[in-house]
Amino acid sequence: MSKALTYLAKTRPEAATHLLGFYKHSVQALDDKTRHLIQIVTKVTVGTERGLRQYAPKALKAGASREEILDAVLMAFPAAGLNKVLDAIDIMREMDLLPDPPDAAPAVNADKRLGALEEFPLQRMHCLQRPEANLIVFRTTADSATVYSARCPHSKANLCRGTDHGTTVECRVHNWTFDLATGHCVEPQGGAGLEIIPSVVRDGQLFLA
Ligand code: FES
Structure with missing residues (x-):
């Protein structure tokens, strides 16, 4: 849980309880991997670096491949636009969560x-x-x-x-x-x-x- 939610849970427990209950109980049919991949899409769309850093490793841990994580980032494009997608790619590459590009064609003599x-x-x-x-x-x-x-x-x-x-x-x-x-x-x-x-x-x- 983020520090801000922890703070809210202490200072506004009623509101925080409902909010956290929504997160906990609203998604029931999706497996962890799918859920975390969708969270990547939403984090890229909203442009939250912290959320991305939090959920992208969870997707990997839940069994998503780096190719699937890249797909999730790209899925955000229609809503997020190019700049947010490129920012997300920078963050994910820094975290080693994206596939390496294929080797460039070998130089010819x-x-x-x-x-x-x-x-x-x-x-x-x-x-x-x-x-x-x-x-x-x-x-x-x-x-x-x-x-x-x-x-x-x-x-x-x-x-x-x-x-x-x-x-x-x-x-x-x-x-x-x-x-x-x-x-x-x-x-x-x-x-x-x-x-x-x-x-x-x-x-x-x-x-x-
Ligand atoms: S046919 Fe070419 S060397 Fe004999």
């Missing part, structure tokens, strides 16, 4: 940048000479690409010197042919496929992963 995605022709083979290896970039759709090692899996010839048939490339040494959308060997059937080099697209740029 600028040295691994292969180029702007739109620079690579759609559905066509594009060769890149890199210090680590020769690569083939095949832009499968407007916003995705697959990167392959240009080394022929048959006997390591450079496929960038092979014959470009559009969506397939044919090795000039023994004529193995590879589908560039999948990397599979189409001639001879069952031959080893191209090695896929992990890559990632960020902000329209293609990087080695």
Whole structure:
């Protein structure tokens, strides 16, 4: 009980008894977790930091997850408005009652940048000479690409010197042919496929992963 209610119970016992009796007996069907989550909504709406600090830990203790507590804070938005919700989030984060944000996307090394995605022709083979290896970039759709090692899996010839048939490339040494959308060997059937080099697209740029 807050100090103010304790004070009222002593100095205005009749009034305080009715008030406390209301709190005690009015809610009967809700379990503790639900009740405390609703109390979070009301505390955020009213903008009472003390109430929030009092009831939010109770919700956690009653079995609410941090995600549910965040939902309760956000439920107050239509009545409370943005500023009260943001203030509540500050308080709850300080009390470690809200979920951590997901990890930010890992930074990509600028040295691994292969180029702007739109620079690579759609559905066509594009060769890149890199210090680590020769690569083939095949832009499968407007916003995705697959990167392959240009080394022929048959006997390591450079496929960038092979014959470009559009969506397939044919090795000039023994004529193995590879589908560039999948990397599979189409001639001879069952031959080893191209090695896929992990890559990632960020902000329209293609990087080695
Ligand atoms: S090295 Fe490419 S087909 Fe043999």
